[in-house]
């Protein structure tokens with residue numbers, strides 16, 4: 390019984406990820422970026438710690454985008470009308486994604502640039 394519920398929770402989580410990839414343009418961009426960074430990592434030859442950083446940043450970016458999409462849907466479910474709080478909620482969630490994206494880009498440059506130049 391409990392095992393069935395446990396397995397189901399993974400299935401539902403997978404459905405959420407698939408829905409996000411299908412419907413969210415930004416998620417596709419993040420996934421493509423992740424593949425490009427992973428290929429660049431293989432080509433460059435990162436060490437174990439560098440790979441750990443890159444994997445944490447990629448996973449964090451994708452997870453944050455999923456949360457952002459979930460929040461957008463929740464807001465749209467609560468109100469179909471324009472509301473300043475709805476705007477603030479969506480814009481703050483988008484801001485969180487932007488903060489993490491910029492942070493990831495800076496750390497990525499700190500990892501890759503010294504190896505290339």
Ligand SMILES: Nc1ncnc2c1ncn2[C@@H]1O[C@H](COP(=O)(O)OP(=O)(O)OP(=O)(O)O)[C@@H](O)[C@H]1O
Pocket residue numbers: 468469470471472473475476477479480
């Ligand atoms: N219900 C709402 N009330 C007020 N502002 C909103 C609402 N929904 C979205 N916004 C704001 O409108 C701007 C554009 O948002 P977004 O790109 O998500 O498009 P949208 O207005 O939700 O339309 P769409 O359904 O095409 O995505 C953002 O600043 C967002 O915060």
